[in-house]
Amino acid sequence: METGFNMANIARAMPEMYLAGAICFVLLVDVFFGEKRRGLTPTLTLLVLAVGAALTLLYANLPGREFLFHGQYVSDPLAVMLKLFGFLVAAIGLLYSRDYLQRRDMNRGEYYVLVLTALLGVFVIVSANSLLTVYIGVELLALSVYAIVAFDRQSGIAAEAAMKYFVLGAMASGVLLYGMSMIYGLTGTLALDELAQMASGTPSLGVTFGLVFIVVAVAFKFGAAPFHMWLPDVYHGAPTAVTTFISTVPQIAYFALAFRLLSFGMSGVAEYWQDMLAIVAVLSLVLGNLVAIAQTNMKRMLAYSTIGNVGFILLGFVAGNLQGHEAALYYTVAYVIMALGSFGVVLLLSRTGFEADELDHFRGLHARDPLAAAVMAILMFSTAGIPPFVGFWAKFNILQALWLDGHVALIIVAAAVSIIGLFYYLRVVKLMYFDAPDGLPAAQSGQGGVRLTLALNALAVVALASCQTCCCSLWRGLSASVSHRLNGSHFPPSSFILVGSVAGWSSLAARRAHNPKVVGSNPTPATNFPGISLGRLLLLPRSSISVPRSLRAFAAVDRYDGPRYECGLRTQ
């Protein structure tokens, strides 16, 4: 009887096997020594992540695609790359949040164990080749994340967030499972590679039905627009350290979820789910970018920004060609790096009893903490999609892929909402550089390592953009899996899009600059920031968190008025 694995190819599953063992190890060490030596578990966890990355590189980094464990598991260069990235992002996220956790009495060993199990869930999704494995990975990730969202037991708002997340997440899991069971019932296979052949052509009613459920579940996990309700509350309610984690590492898994389930398993009926995803993507783009304008809370604003960015990632899947998937991958990686840095700055600025998560708390940050302000400014410019940074190239790649596939309407929507999105990203920059600090606390000393990492994080945004072309050709090799769907396409008239978007941005900037009322009403020349001329070009209205009157209506769509619930029960 075939055993399914031998010692030669089982090494490819090294990341998962190692991580499962390491989780038990960290758990045991924490049980026996964690109480006496508080710093032991965090350090050990970072060490575990570093060793994991090294082992992945040593053993799992093999060319080609191979199926293990009777086809339940797939190992390919894409999986290896995403796992290495997962190790890195988890480690940096923990490094940023260490101080925060200590100050809030959350520095318990369980937190680190749950982060590691969530990472294992991510890996399982990344390497899944069966509906069963996908589902277990999703649950492993979700259960760990529910628990760490509620980890700060003093916080009622965190408990509320966790409760909402849990209830809605459980429903989404049910929806996913329902869709999977329909697909399984009608095709008779759980393996995604077999599914790709079984479900092709015009799908039967049952397969379409299952497909709808799967797309809904994927959109929910991403936090895409009609299924985004949980996301702002969870990002806002969770402790900032947890928000940092859930906005970064799981995104890798959700990209893989969409890739493995839809692009790979459901590739036979691609045109059906692409239409569904297109609607979801457009809704996310519009809603995320418009509602973000109305936010006064940094975490909540970044949550809506996530919804907008998810729209872009999904557009990559809508394009459906190899470029589209590459662009989605590139966008995911770029977005994760930018989100990591943005939340890292919020973490760095928070003090005991001071969360630093309101936009007002960023007033005059340049005067108080130049490094944090510079890092935040770079990240905001990048997320907004301003040319020299990686965020621009990420958006550009998506638009290029859409152009290749002929989705002109989608390109117009995406470009338009990017320009709208400029407003709230640049508002943060304006608050940091052109407003007075107003007695907000000065930078605290120490945390040299965190500051250095943050600076490197911001540099990565620049560096990734400069080697964009080489990265892209690298990933082209990595994601060769979709090549069977690719029909040879020539290079696009990309300069057209480049010129168009630059023209759009500059015309907007010029209008701002030439509006005498705007410039005249801003008497704060203030800082000796070298890039001040650029800042002036993109100057925003005076009143700091002003929302254009026409957009006030969106304030009513979503405004969080502090904790209304405690532990899921209405208190008053």
Added chain:
Amino acid sequence: MLVEGLFYLFATILVASAIGLIVARNPVYSALLLVLCFFTSASIWLLIEAEFLAVVLVLVYVGAVMVLFLFVVMMLDINVEEMRRGFTRYAWVGWLTAFVVIVQIVGLVAARRLGVDVTQGMVPLPADYSNTAHLGRVLYTEYLYPFELAAILLLVAIIGAISLTMRRRRASRSKMWPGKSPPCVTSACGW
């Protein structure tokens, strides 16, 4: 013939104990009658050669879940009258559910009468076939990877439940739930 006789015997006990479970006034009796239900259901499963399910039902439900139920029922001071207050108000939901289930069962039986044999094509397995052995073999070869992951999933559930409910400081507990013990998060969330 013997099998049919045994089936009717077990079925009678099952129905009787299920009725007793509902009408018993003492919750401990109800719990014990539910154990009896599980035992007789397991016997019926044995009759249709589903021996693995039968064993698991006894081991998991009788051995673990019901023991936990009994503990909870005995430890907590349940006010039976208060529990029964909403019973008549929501009785119509119960009747509706019962009606739907009855219609489904009748439909299934009637389908056979009408000539649609739902068991068509099912072949009895040979006498030496053991579905326990088969399940075990599949579980530890073909489904080894998801099986191990499911074990880790359970570990995560335990860690999560403990880290959320275990409180080192007693003061915060009395503030949150004055005069009561904290609700059991583990069972409330269905973990």
